[in-house]
Amino acid sequence: MEDSVSNIKPESALVELIVRAKLIIWDEAPMIHKHCIEAVDMTFRDIMRVCNEFSMDKPFSGKTVFFCGDFLQILPVVPKGSRQDIVNVAINSTYLWRNCTILRLTKNMRLLSAASSDEASRLKEFSSWVASIGDGVVGGPNDGEVTIDLPSDIVLSNSVVDEVNQLMMSLDQSHGRVYLSSDSISNSDLTSNGLVEIHSVEFLNKLKCSGTPNHELLLKVGTPVMLLRNIDHSNGLCNGTRLVITRLGDYILEGQVLGGHNIGHKVLIPRKYE
Template sequence: MRLLSAASCDEAEHLKEFSSWVASIGDDVLGGSNDGEVTIVLPSNIVLSNSGDPLKTIVSKIYPGYMNHEELSDCLHDRAILAPTLEIVDEVNQFMMSLDQSEGCLYLCSDSIANSDSTSGGLAELHSVEFLNNLKCSSTPNHELLLKVGTPVMLLRNIDRSNGLCNGTRLLITRLGDYVLEAQVLVGHDVGHKVLIHRMSLIPSDPRLPFKFQGRQFPLVVSYAMTINKIQGQSLAHVGLFLRKPVFSYGQLYVAISRVTSRAGLKILVCKHEDDDSRGDSTVNVVYKEVFQNL
């Protein structure tokens, strides 16, 4: 699909080469024969050198106007930082929010145990409100949601599919209210269209939780940075892959690097630990060959 949009033969050749490299990671061709985890060496022109502060390094490369709020708002629609875990994503988003000195609004979630068969028998009394407030799940917003005008956010639920308001849609906050938020669509056919977002009762779908709880909150999460799983299905001009920790599940690395539309728009920062003997231009790829059997 990317080759079809090439403007010249030279560009098509570069895109074909990049596409082959992306496919080789998805098919576990790089790094030798290994069924599972294998270490691969990344091309030098997409690897960022760690200058001592990896967070500022990745942010300054993907969001070059991050110190200028007006300049930053103009490029949010085609840029994002990706990371394997929620903890790293939250770290990047909090850093970006701290740079914006404008007044914001803090929205708190109303958490409670959901009524279901699994939470019967007095289980609701065992979990305090404070305990529920500290739970973090990928399918629900955090208990505290700090938003400012100009903050990029991502929808966590399907609200209006006919108007492009689906799970994963990126928006830009344009007005803050007590009960309703106004936002502008950043992606898709409805770019620039303004929509209203209200609070919803959200129940996490995390199978690791032994009980069901619900929270009433805006179905949004700040999206300067996102987990690799949440970016599936989208294409961006500039993607920064922040590997403070290596990928840990099948196909994560392939999904991350295949979100960008050209090699020039992809930058990867691999953080090495003191007890890690690996190179700064290598990382782990997780692919299980049995998935390709009988295809």
């Protein structure tokens, strides 16, 4: 029995699974290029025509395919494509769309698990606000770009983030090192009207804004950090990469990648990257 199973080719097993399948669930369908969906449709028709010659005239050879997803999230990625290019490759642009029946979710399941009526009310208000952004209601009529004011209760100021970072760093009693940024004034500003005096190096060093590290950065071995710029994509060093510091040098930091394809790899980060 084991010998017969081991001799089955993977593609034969997949074909048999497709033939026997009655329901296929395809998640995050709006992210998929329509050509991928059409390729699956033609493959199913080609496979199933052996069992039923009339299956060539049915979408997905008569198989029930359940597409899941939200058009308010990420659409298919078209490198250097325009808005029209992206719309033209979305799932609702394929010839299969006319055979689809749209079912909408109308009940927020998170509200059912709320601990109190006040919490349920806050969750409902927040979910309605998020949905109104996706529907283009917030901000009034617009052409796709609009300024949206975030509610104060969901926004953390940069000072609060600094306090949390300082608290977490204080829990680690090991020795750390303080790294300073290197700010300078562009030469083009020397001819401007007094901008050099206003935007001095001292002024730049005092700036604290979201997405930009502070002038003074305290690091310790074992500190989790996140990159804010792309350095080396092939080694996983890009914006959003999370690492843990393993060594502190004068000009180079050593860190271990915490996620992605390069998880566990040790990488070197120069202190100054041009």
